Amino acid sequence: MTRPKILLLGEIEHAHDAWKAVTDAADVVEPKATNRDEFLAECKSGAFDGVSAIYRTGESAAITGNVDVGFLDALPKSIKFICHRAAGYDQIDVDACTAREICVSNVPTAVNDATADTNMFLILGALRNFPAGMAALRRGEWRGSDLALGHDPRGKILGILGMGGIGRNLADKARAFGMQIRYHNRRKLDPEHEEGAEYVDFETLLKESDVLSLNLPLNPSTRHTISKDQFAIMKPGIVVVNTARGAVMDEAALVEALDSGRVASAGLDVFEDEPKVHEGLLRNDRVLLVPHLGTYTIETTIKMEAFCINNVKKAALEGALITIVPEQRDLEARLLEGRDV
Numbered sequence: 001m002t003r004p005k006i007l008l009l010g011e012i013e014h015a016h017d018a019w020k021a022v023t024d025a026a027d028v029v030e031p032k033a034t035n036r037d038e039f040l041a042e043c044k045s046g047a048f049d050g051v052s053a054i055y056r057t058g059e060s061a062a063i064t065g066n067v068d069v070g071f072l073d074a075l076p077k078s079i080k081f082i083c084h085r086a087a088g089y090d091q092i093d094v095d096a097c098t099a100r101e102i103c104v105s106n107v108p109t110a111v112n113d114a115t116a117d118t119n120m121f122l123i124l125g126a127l128r129n130f131p132a133g134m135a136a137l138r139r140g141e142w143r144g145s146d147l148a149l150g151h152d153p154r155g156k157i158l159g160i161l162g163m164g165g166i167g168r169n170l171a172d173k174a175r176a177f178g179m180q181i182r183y184h185n186r187r188k189l190d191p192e193h194e195e196g197a198e199y200v201d202f203e204t205l206l207k208e209s210d211v212l213s214l215n216l217p218l219n220p221s222t223r224h225t226i227s228k229d230q231f232a233i234m235k236p237g238i239v240v241v242n243t244a245r246g247a248v249m250d251e252a253a254l255v256e257a258l259d260s261g262r263v264a265s266a267g268l269d270v271f272e273d274e275p276k277v278h279e280g281l282l283r284n285d286r287v288l289l290v291p292h293l294g295t296y297t298i299e300t301t302i303k304m305e306a307f308c309i310n311n312v313k314k315a316a317l318e319g320a321l322i323t324i325v326p327e328q329r330d331l332e333a334r335l336l337e338g339r340d341v
């Protein structure tokens with residue numbers, strides 16, 4: 001009997017036991033390519049023929065590039081599943097995958113705690129002006145000469161844009177700091193998931209929040225959701241934090257809003273063009289900058305790897321995913337129906 005084949009793009013760094021259960025049952029191939037052109041040529045050479053499922057990390061894009069039409073066209077037709085080891089899957093053209101009946105999974109839930117922890121750190125740091133004080137200390141000036149007093153989170157309105165798993169986890173944490181939670185989402189949540197958070201329209205969220213947290217996924221329709229026009233109606237002195245993806249906000253417009261004082265301070269874990277960071281953010285010590293460390297813990301990395309490994313294992317051995325990205329629920333239903341016939 002032929003063993004299933006998996007293409008590994010990236011590394012398994014921690015969940016070695018879970019991965020061993022995969023390699024016991026399936027053959028794993030890895031590319032030799034060191035850049036995108038070589039990878040596409042390797043695909044076309046037949047090196048990955050017979051592979052049914054891919055396990056990929058976001059970091060693997062440094063070699064293969066994004067999962068776009070060019071990538072998908074080079075893959076052997078045998079590939080039916082792409083299992084992505086991250087929550088955000090903006091590197092993957094899901095519509096192009098759907099058109100080729102390639103199912104995609106990401107890693108939801110496992111990332112919620114660590115990302116919301118980072119989010120809370122950014123909120124506290126930006127509210128309290130910690131980056132300016134910390135920078136002064138490192139310059140040998142203790143607090144510096146004009147360190148502004150910070151603000152307490154208690155009693156402040158936290159506006160969460162995107163109330164998915166991370167947004168709801170953040171809401172729980174922020175409640176413990178005495179913040180009042182409001183949110184905006186495509187759809188209002190069922191009351192049992194709101195836990196007292198108030199649903200408001202997008203404009204109200206911008207106009208009335210003391211702190212705005214961006215927790216929405218990046219896709220073609222959410223790019224630059226926050227730009228010049230949105231900054232213009234925000235409450236003056238607002239604090240803006242982002243742990244989602246840099247490009248949900250127009251970074252140049254944020255720099256202007258910080259320079260004009262409309263935005264008092266910001267906390268950012270993600271950037272539009274990582275690993276580059278806008279000069280206007282680097283020079284501004286009212287901005288707390290973190291190099292995309294939202295999920296960067298041992299515990300969460302193990303959970304994320306195990307989640308993705310379970311998906312790729314089921315894909316390769318049983319021809320199905322445990323979780324599919326929401327945009328492909330119809331595709332999944334169609335494929336399952338086809339299989340029953």
Ligand SMILES: O=CC(=O)O
Nearest residue numbers: 086087088111295
């Ligand atoms: O940024 C981290 C993730 O998308 O998992």
